[in-house]
Amino acid sequence: MKSLLRQHRYALLITVRRLLAQPISSLTNLLVIALALALPLLGASFLISLQPVARQVSVTPELTVFLKTDAPVGQAEQLARRIRQDHPDQTTQVRVVPKDRALADLRTNPAWEQALKVLPNNPLPDAIIVELAAGEDLASRADEMARSWRKWPGVDLVQLDSAWVQRLEALLRFGRIGLFLLALSVMLVVLATVFNTVRMQALSQREEIGVARLVGATEAFVRRPFLYLGALTCTLATLISIGIAHLTLSPLNDALASLARTYDSEFMLSLPSPLVLIVAVLCVAALGALSARWSVQRNTRF
C-alpha cells in the first residue's frame, strides 16, 4: 500500500515537473480548456438564476374572471361561490375585486389619475381572481377551467395570468437543451485538447518511457503521470473557468441590478452552488484522466 502511495506521489511530482518545464504551453492549454468550460458554466448560471423566478410565479398561477360591466350587483360573489364549490381541490383562493375598489386602486396610480377624472362613470367591471393549486398538468387544467367559465352568464373575459410564465418555462426548457448540447460540445473540446496534450507529452517522453520499461516499470507506472496530467490540467482549467465566470457575472449583475430596480425588484445572476461546482470540477477531472488514458494507451505503443 505504502509502495503504491509512493508511486502515486512520484507520478504527481513528475506531472507537476513536466507542466512547469513548459510553462507557456501548459498555460495556453489551461486557458483554452478554461475558456471552453466557462461558456456552459455561464449558461448554467443564467438558467439556475432564472429558474426560481419561473418556479416562484408558476406555483401560484392565477385566472382572472372579468364580468360584463352591466352585470348585476352581487353576481361576482355568486360566481365566486360557484367556483369554490365546483373546484374545491383545484383552487387555493378565490377573491372578488369589486369594480369600485379596482377604480380606487387605479386612481392611486398617478399615470391614470388624470385620465380617470374625465370619465363620467366607472368603466371597470367586477373581477374574480382565482389562485390555482399547483400540481400535474396545471396549464391544461387552467385552460379547461377558463374555457368553461367563459360560457357562464355575466362573464365577459377569462384571462390566464400565468401565460408568460409558461412561455418562460418553455424558454428555459429550450435553454436547458441548448446548455446540454453546449456542454457536450465543450466536453469534446476538452477531450480533444487533453488527448493532444498527452500525445505530445508521450512523444516527448518517449526515451523516459522506454527506460522505465527497461528497468521494470509496469504499464500502470508508465501511464500514471499522464493520467495525472489530464486530471490536473482539467482541475486547474475548471477552477480558472469558475474564476472567469465569476468575473464575467460581476459587471452583468451591476447592469441587471439597475434594470431590476426600475421594476422595484431584485434579480442577480449567480454561479451554481459550491457543491455543484465541486462535482463539476471532479467530473471534468475524471473526463481529463479518461481522455489521457485513451491517449497514452494509443501513443505509447513503442
Next chain:
Amino acid sequence: MIEFQHVFKSYGQGRNILADITFQVAAGEFVYVAGPSGAGKSTLLKLIGGLEAPSRGSIQVNGQRLEQLSARARPYLRRSVGVILQDTHLLFDRSVIENVLLPLTVTGLASSVARARARAALDKVGLSAKENAPPIELSGGEQQRLAIARAIVNRPAILIADEPTASLDRDTARRIMSVFKDFNRVGVTTVIASHDDELMAEYATRAFKIEPGKFADSAARRTAASATQPNSAHTGPQEPHLGGNV
C-alpha cells in the same frame, strides 16, 4: 539461470535473425557473446531480458518461462535482469543519482532506502562524486558506468550488456569490464555481447559465437551460432549448444 530451447526469432515475415538456438547458462557464469554485426547478438540479449518475445521456442530466465509470462508479469521479470543496451539510454534531463533512482522508484521503494542504495551503486562504479551532475557532463566511460549503476541498483540476478565497451579507449574499457567482473564475482550471472574478442577473453569464463544467418527456408537452413569456451576457469554446468543445421 538462463535456458534457450530451440529458439527462433524473426521480425514479421522476414528471415530468422536467430534460428534454433539452444543453450543453458548457469548461475554465476560470465558469458561473452561474440559475432559480427547483424548476427543477432543484441536480439539474443533482448530475448534474455524479456524485451523481445521469441517467434518460436522456449526461454527460461531466473526460473520463469518467458513464453508463459503474461504482459503484466513481464516487468517484474525485468527487475531481476539488469540491462545495459548499446546506447546507454540515460535520461539527460535528470541528475546522475536520479537516473540510478529510477529502477528503485518503479518498485515503490522508500525514498531514503532508495537513495542509500543508489549512492552505494554509484560508489561501486566510482561515480559518487558526481551524483548531482547531469549525465551530459560525464565522459563516455562514466556514462557507461552510470548505465551499469542503474542496471545493478535493483540487485539483479542477471546482468546483460550489449557492446558496453564499443566506443571506449582500452584503459576505460578495461575499467568497465572490471566493474562487470566485480559483480560477477559476487554471484551475478553476466552475459555480454561484444566485438572485442581479445578483451572479452580476459574476463569471460565462456563464449558463444553467433554467425550471420542466411534466409531460412525448408530446403536450406542455416547455422545460427556456435559456442566456444575460451577460458577454462569456469565452465558452467553444461556445454552450450547454439543452432545446428537449422
